Amino acid sequence: MTIDTHSAPTAEQLDAIRAIVGPKGIVEGDDATPFLSERRNRWQGATPLVVAPASPQEVSEVVKICAKHKIAITPQGGNTGLVGGQIPLGNEILLSLKRLRNIRAVEPLNNSMTLDAGLTLAEAQEIAHEAGRFFPLSIGSEGTCQIGGVISTNAGGVNVLRYGNMRDLVLGIEAVLPNGEIWNSLKRLRKNNTGYDLKQLLIGGEGTLGIVTGAVLKLFPLPAQKVTICAGLDNTDNVVKLLSLAQAATGGNVSSFELMYRLCIDLTLKHIPNTRDPLNARHPVYVLAEFTSSAPTDAGLRESVEALLAEALEKNIIRDATIAENEAQAQNLWHIRHSVSEATSGEGLGARHDVSVSTNDIPAFIEKANTAVKKIVPTARFVTFGHIGDGNIHYNILAEEGADKHALDDQRETIEQAVYDVIGDFDGSISAEHGIGRHRRDDLAARKSPVEMEMMRAIKKALDPQGIMNPGKML
């Protein structure tokens, strides 16, 4: 099921594809270059043709030709993926969804909207907002990433704690299957127990089972109130305690609960302009939390949060805290959090992990992982942060201060495997948000249970018997 089994398409076959989409649907020459590299420059792709169909029907016709001639396909959305899932390896045509941009329906009374796959996530948020509703998925790349890609990678982000991953926000999908048939399952229903919930296979399927061309997404009431806080804590145990306390004190109103170790703040202050220390004193660990309520008369949110912080101070769970007094202050806090990744890159390449464990296992995981990494790199620095409310840790390692950016290049693989070993001890996930793609493919095969790998392969074979959909990715 690797790309090796697919030969390059002939000129005649490519002409047949060109004829379907017309000149507007072909990206050539220098214009094609941006489709073949990704933002971390980890992979440089190659393809015989970049094709951008204008409609699900055109996608279907292109895929039918590919199915007939056993031509492999790599679907691509906004090309923001971090694991190379969207980059063709050589003989696959690259099928971009960028021209599928119709708003098919917005139904506020059903709290749903039906969109083409090529609209960006930011556009989807805006469409919801214009209808007086909230679409909660929010990730750093939202201005560029597309709905189809967000579905195919089951994206997460900062609002998962309250609203779920993309999987939880999809009511229905439309997809072109590996045989070229259009599967219309654009259901707008909250309840539907009529057979296997097949859309779940394409959500997070990384384009290996079909190409998502449209979707029905869930909408929510607009948040009417928001309280953003930053707290300083002594250790990760207290972070978990604060989370539990926050959930008890404000119910379902914790939207975001983000962890940053002190080094994240230091690196951000060093590398990113317009950032300032969120609290007066230095603390080992910081929590950035956001509480939202969509009830217009719920004046109690701010009071609930104040009571929570008072209780946490009294119980020595936190050392200090600040509440953002306005949107500008809230944005300043978020600016730090959103800059950690860039600040880390400014310091060095290091080794990066996007892992998850059970929330109660977070302190033990971090301790055990730090110990394991220090055995390999005694001077390692830990840029540990993430969506801690979801058990999702961006666990990143840097060499000692002042070291060359590439100092850990030779040890990266050893570090990663050591971290994944610890993840295995806690029955965690080696890829919480970013997926498998090309980057973690071998790790997946090595670390997932043989029973489950066998099930995955059986399903891939059942739905894509020729293996033409995004070969060399995930499986």
Add this chain to the structure above:
Amino acid sequence: MTIDTHSAPTAEQLDAIRAIVGPKGIVEGDDATPFLSERRNRWQGATPLVVAPASPQEVSEVVKICAKHKIAITPQGGNTGLVGGQIPLGNEILLSLKRLRNIRAVEPLNNSMTLDAGLTLAEAQEIAHEAGRFFPLSIGSEGTCQIGGVISTNAGGVNVLRYGNMRDLVLGIEAVLPNGEIWNSLKRLRKNNTGYDLKQLLIGGEGTLGIVTGAVLKLFPLPAQKVTICAGLDNTDNVVKLLSLAQAATGGNVSSFELMYRLCIDLTLKHIPNTRDPLNARHPVYVLAEFTSSAPTDAGLRESVEALLAEALEKNIIRDATIAENEAQAQNLWHIRHSVSEATSGEGLGARHDVSVSTNDIPAFIEKANTAVKKIVPTARFVTFGHIGDGNIHYNILAEEGADKHALDDQRETIEQAVYDVIGDFDGSISAEHGIGRHRRDDLAARKSPVEMEMMRAIKKALDPQGIMNPGKML
């Protein structure tokens, strides 16, 4: 893939199964009778053996023998299903999960618990409560139905609007696959993008792809406050408007939003003891809604609901409303709602449907369906109620008042098909909660898109190539 392809097991094969589970694991003679009929007495089953393994390991060993000899299996939980999915047709052994009753882990800091499949839903709620947490799934049969069955049928109930169906409440599962292997995917993670989310196939899979033996379930903060109301309205348009208003006014705090037409109230008053009219005057339509908040300091919930009702009265969306002043009053309101099904049975068998449409399509659906049914039975009475906040309507038809209980028996099939035709016009679901089982199997094949039926069959064949798992159900 029907039962016809499986012959009866031999005495020797049955002895091999008996040897695995021992005398305690075999149910014989009169004791076996309750396993073979269900509460609506629609199907009388038959089986060569009722076997109740004591552990996932024993389930695995039994299934391995079945796989070896191509013996079919019908898994059974609490035997509360309404579509016959849990009743063997003849040659299948009946595999009861009732002896799998271990609490494997309760982790309040992770808001999760790991349970064996044979614990009842009510026990699961209680286990959560003892840990200071809330497990929200609630259905009429919760004292009897089991976690494994609730997962395999993706049960819904009264709290779906806020907390989702069972699918949304499962973090991980353990299952015995059709080849007898134990698939342990008891993940306690909120984020895990490592390949296809295979558990989604077994959730709502009705036992056709494997036997769920354990699960990790999500927990929530305990609701600290609750406000229950009943409102009288002129028509269904206003019901949808009230829902939208309620969501805007109280944010995510609408837990239940239930519709009852006046006839539901009349039949309940007539057939069920200890029920009283919820409002002074008669209204065409009633809404029973519950608002909950888990924030202890959220004193604003009651005020929000009062403001909502005042606004709805002023806008002529509702005609009258009552707020339950205590738990007893709230229970009285719920008693009416929970009794509608029994009251309907007291009046006649009629024709019953468990359907769903987009929330904004509810008024048009009811009008069009009523018209279609009246063409068949001009004197039909409509016992229309349901979880309207989820677009889920229990759309039930009775013959005219005083008619024989079996008056509609001959027309039932014609009525059902007419209602399903209307459901098709609205792209709705012919089974919102209850599933397919044996009852709606032919309807599914006739009404689901050929593309999707083909995908379902391909997956069934891939994971259960011998077709031994619950044959004759769903597919």
